Amino acid sequence: xxxWRELQSEEDWRxxxxxxxxxxxxxxxxxxxICSVSFxxxxxxxxxxxxxxxxxxxxxxxxxxxAARALSRLLAAELGVKHESPQVFRLDSAARVIWHADxxxxxxxxxxxxxxxxxxxxxx
Numbered sequence: 001x002x003x004w005r006e007l008q009s010e011e012d013w014r015x016x017x018x019x020x021x022x023x024x025x026x027x028x029x030x031x032x033x034i035c036s037v038s039f040x041x042x043x044x045x046x047x048x049x050x051x052x053x054x055x056x057x058x059x060x061x062x063x064x065x066x067a068a069r070a071l072s073r074l075l076a077a078e079l080g081v082k083h084e085s086p087q088v089f090r091l092d093s094a095a096r097v098i099w100h101a102d103x104x105x106x107x108x109x110x111x112x113x114x115x116x117x118x119x120x121x122x123x124x
Contacts, residue, residue, distance in 0.1 A: 004062045010070075010071060019059045020093050025090065028063070029087075032085045044106050087103075
């Protein structure tokens with residue numbers, strides 16, 4: 001499984017958009033390293049990703065909203081979605097938002113639905 005791409009700058013974001021163009025889009029996760037809700041959301045993402053086939057359909061990126069505050073603001077403006085944390089976006093290959101969720105709405109089942117594939121993880 002592809003590791004998370006850590007985005008810290010506008011240049012990193014541009015690079016991720018180029019990657020998205022070569023796959024069927026991907027997921028962008030904005031989180032705070034000091035927020036317990038972010039930890040829960042990241043655990044949901046990790047559990048869901050474990051059930052995915054390693055076929056390179058999607059690319060995955062993460063933004064630490066504290067360390068990359070300027071990028072977080074840029075993403076809110078460019079994606080047209082109010083900033084929240086944690087927050088996850090399903091992006092198409094042109095980096096357009098197909099779906100997004102925040103806080104406790106980030107679940108394995110909703111991620112699977114956003115990806116258009118069956119949820120392969122049994123709920124815990």
